[in-house]
Amino acid sequence: MIEVQQLTIKTKEATVVRDASFQLTQGKVLGLVGESGSGKTMTAMALVDLLPEGVTWSGYISYHGKELKTFSKEELRRLRGEQIAIIMQRPMIAFNPVRTIERHFIETIRAHQAVTKRQAKAIAVANLEKMGLPPLQILSQYPFQLSGGMLQRIMMAMTLALEPAYIIADEPTTALDTTNQLTVLKELKAIVEQTNVGMLLVSHDLAVIQYIADEIAVMYNGFIVEQAPLTSLIKSAKHPYTKRLLQAEIGRENSQKIVNNIVQHDSCPYFAACPFAQVSCQSLPPLLEVAPHHQVRCIQIERSKSVCPSSK
Amino acid sequence: MSFLEVKHVAKSYLVGSFMQKKVTFEAVSDVSLSLKTGECLGLVGESGSGKSTLGRMILGVERPSSGCITVDGTELYGTKKIPSTIRREIQVVFQDCYGAVNPRMTAKQIIAEPLRNFQKLTKVEEQAYINELLSMVGLQEEYGEKRPSELSGGQLQRINIARAIALKPRLIILDEPISALDAIIQVEILHLLKQLKEKLHLSYIFISHDLQAVSYLADQIAVMHKGKIIEQVNRVEELTEHQSKKLLQARLPTLF
Amino acid sequence: MKTFRQHSILIFSATVLVLFTAVAIFAPFIAPNDPNYVDLTQKLQPSSKDYPLGTDHLGRCQLSRLLFGARTSLSTAFIVMSITFCISVPIGIFAGYMGGIVDTWFIRICDMLMAFPSFLLSLAFVGMLGPSYGHLILAMVCVQWVFYARFIRGMVLSVKERSFVMAARICGTSPFKIAIKHIVPTILASVIVLLFMDIGGVILSISGLSFLGLGVQPPYAELGMMINDSKPYFRSHPMLMMYPGLIIFLVVISFNVFGESLRQWLQVERRL
Numbered sequence: 001m002i003e004v005q006q007l008t009i010k011t012k013e014a015t016v017v018r019d020a021s022f023q024l025t026q027g028k029v030l031g032l033v034g035e036s037g038s039g040k041t042m043t044a045m046a047l048v049d050l051l052p053e054g055v056t057w058s059g060y061i062s063y064h065g066k067e068l069k070t071f072s073k074e075e076l077r078r079l080r081g082e083q084i085a086i087i088m089q090r091p092m093i094a095f096n097p098v099r100t101i102e103r104h105f106i107e108t109i110r111a112h113q114a115v116t117k118r119q120a121k122a123i124a125v126a127n128l129e130k131m132g133l134p135p136l137q138i139l140s141q142y143p144f145q146l147s148g149g150m151l152q153r154i155m156m157a158m159t160l161a162l163e164p165a166y167i168i169a170d171e172p173t174t175a176l177d178t179t180n181q182l183t184v185l186k187e188l189k190a191i192v193e194q195t196n197v198g199m200l201l202v203s204h205d206l207a208v209i210q211y212i213a214d215e216i217a218v219m220y221n222g223f224i225v226e227q228a229p230l231t232s233l234i235k236s237a238k239h240p241y242t243k244r245l246l247q248a249e250i251g252r253e254n255s256q257k258i259v260n261n262i263v264q265h266d267s268c269p270y271f272a273a274c275p276f277a278q279v280s281c282q283s284l285p286p287l288l289e290v291a292p293h294h295q296v297r298c299i300q301i302e303r304s305k306s307v308c309p310s311s312k
Numbered sequence: 313m314s315f316l317e318v319k320h321v322a323k324s325y326l327v328g329s330f331m332q333k334k335v336t337f338e339a340v341s342d343v344s345l346s347l348k349t350g351e352c353l354g355l356v357g358e359s360g361s362g363k364s365t366l367g368r369m370i371l372g373v374e375r376p377s378s379g380c381i382t383v384d385g386t387e388l389y390g391t392k393k394i395p396s397t398i399r400r401e402i403q404v405v406f407q408d409c410y411g412a413v414n415p416r417m418t419a420k421q422i423i424a425e426p427l428r429n430f431q432k433l434t435k436v437e438e439q440a441y442i443n444e445l446l447s448m449v450g451l452q453e454e455y456g457e458k459r460p461s462e463l464s465g466g467q468l469q470r471i472n473i474a475r476a477i478a479l480k481p482r483l484i485i486l487d488e489p490i491s492a493l494d495a496i497i498q499v500e501i502l503h504l505l506k507q508l509k510e511k512l513h514l515s516y517i518f519i520s521h522d523l524q525a526v527s528y529l530a531d532q533i534a535v536m537h538k539g540k541i542i543e544q545v546n547r548v549e550e551l552t553e554h555q556s557k558k559l560l561q562a563r564l565p566t567l568f
Numbered sequence: 569m570k571t572f573r574q575h576s577i578l579i580f581s582a583t584v585l586v587l588f589t590a591v592a593i594f595a596p597f598i599a600p601n602d603p604n605y606v607d608l609t610q611k612l613q614p615s616s617k618d619y620p621l622g623t624d625h626l627g628r629c630q631l632s633r634l635l636f637g638a639r640t641s642l643s644t645a646f647i648v649m650s651i652t653f654c655i656s657v658p659i660g661i662f663a664g665y666m667g668g669i670v671d672t673w674f675i676r677i678c679d680m681l682m683a684f685p686s687f688l689l690s691l692a693f694v695g696m697l698g699p700s701y702g703h704l705i706l707a708m709v710c711v712q713w714v715f716y717a718r719f720i721r722g723m724v725l726s727v728k729e730r731s732f733v734m735a736a737r738i739c740g741t742s743p744f745k746i747a748i749k750h751i752v753p754t755i756l757a758s759v760i761v762l763l764f765m766d767i768g769g770v771i772l773s774i775s776g777l778s779f780l781g782l783g784v785q786p787p788y789a790e791l792g793m794m795i796n797d798s799k800p801y802f803r804s805h806p807m808l809m810m811y812p813g814l815i816i817f818l819v820v821i822s823f824n825v826f827g828e829s830l831r832q833w834l835q836v837e838r839r840l
Binding site for chain 3: 371372399400402403404406408413425426430472478
């Protein structure tokens, strides 16, 4: 299990993530949903210590009981790739354009496993087949000859080949067509079911997340504002922002105030845009447990329950 | 009487790298369509189906290999340069909201550019009109002073829309205008586009791979596949072709 | 703004350059003596109160000649760069934006001129035209403009494809306005950095040509020429050669460091 407690991430200019706490268990998918700038990608990157230069994190992250801060550089390197694999947002640029797919595969596999080139190729073939791709054709191609959807599935095949215990998927379907989106999500779902891998799925699109997540954490302006199991969140969301995400449907007029995200450290992160904001909302609300495993960061819960129209 | 007529338009490229035999690639083959004022045509298809190429040809930035496009009876590509009377009637909103603006200009300057090309307004008149455009797209006056790096994707796309409507055009080509935005913002922008269409009697050609978004705005839907229009219907429910059904099925089933 | 260290290098090299420029501008007021005044009775004197760095083989004050020499080098380089800038920017933008046959011919001409090593080419020019100050400038400009025009054309090609340029075309902006309002501001930072980084090379070329006698003509002081003049006295009076060499070295290195830190600060790509 990967445990994260009170994770705070600071850049030189601002605090982009504050007090995030969650767990990743094997066999389960945690979905992290939020707008651009909410801090979700930084949170995901912090788990493998891959934050950009100048960005620091504090808090507690442990991998199977061992704290991440105590890992040596070499242990961290092996952690990434062998234990925790990352699927990136834009598959088109994640590949070296002058290398064939076969070369990519073999290099990746041999960087983490002591196998011969032939064995590596066999692993590659097996994993490509699992993704429903014709292995021999694909291996001889260059990245520019393949579409985004195929590249994303190849990247997933590569991460699978390393048999990681956890997968972090950062907006894996955002750059793809709707037709490819569905295929990729179905593959991700199949991966979790077949290999018992633990997954952190990051996206701005709640529809994408609810398709495969078991538990969802909603982030806004650097804070986790609501966290609950799937059905709990969908059927009985409590935070005004979550409700807004659920209600956002084409055709339903719902205008929100346009605001520039400013992280006020000691007020509710949603204060500027919330239709129910009160004076009392200017102090930072704590995460309250409103139901088993269902936590919300809002002091207006009682009020919003009665005033805000429910989602269904 | 349609104001936009596209007749048997085709576009092909020669592809093949150095030392390879050059092959002709037909991005668009034999496409015909027409559009009336105030109508929205949804152009859907997978990537590579030719919809963006078709959009560029109608915009006037890419000359078709064959066929002709007329606006109010005048040929778009009749002369070497597009006549300025037609130029101001067809505008665009691109997918990449940051790439579509000069990062050094303020929002006000971005919106003012088309105005300064076609009209001679005094500073006061220009400022007033820009404020009007900003409020039409849902932004307060102070957003005019901001630069693209200070704006979010949704806000910047509103600026792009304000620039597109500044000259009061008849037709706006929307090339995947919401695909690069967050899900929740996509919905807001779609609503805005619908509002503006009704208020200003705009015609749209809405290019997208997202059938759900398209069907919200479109009066007609044309499905493209491998450079051809395989089907053209008035409502999503009427789609019968296999390829069209594939696009329909791509919608994520949601619990909410 | 990057790290403080990089920032401080930028400030330091900028200060050195400002100092050099100030010295060059105010040379007439700072120099203790007339740099061209020949007094054979004073030849090859060591440093003294009247002649702080001694005299050369013609009795001229070394310090004054150094100051005026730096002034000549810097001002000549500045003139060459300015004229090059004024020629290569419009040509590069025109070729890049027009494309087609104009661009193809431009590249052919560039290829022809760039096939020669630049120093030899300017040497050949001056040799043909005859040594004089004007010809020196002409030769250097004729050789330099090609590189910059080519570089600018390359940048224009990449900027041309960006969506905002197409958007400007679609909202009716004329090609001329696009060049001025969109293309030039986008590439200006890169061009300025390039000029700064190359000015050191230009100073070296000027010094080199003057060393060969094909650049600045006597009696004007020029650092390269001073090195040449002091060749026969190298054994007995090495400082006569060292001083001008050192000044060239310092000036060129300051420009290079300043150009590089400016490039880093503005985050401009390195030219390959």
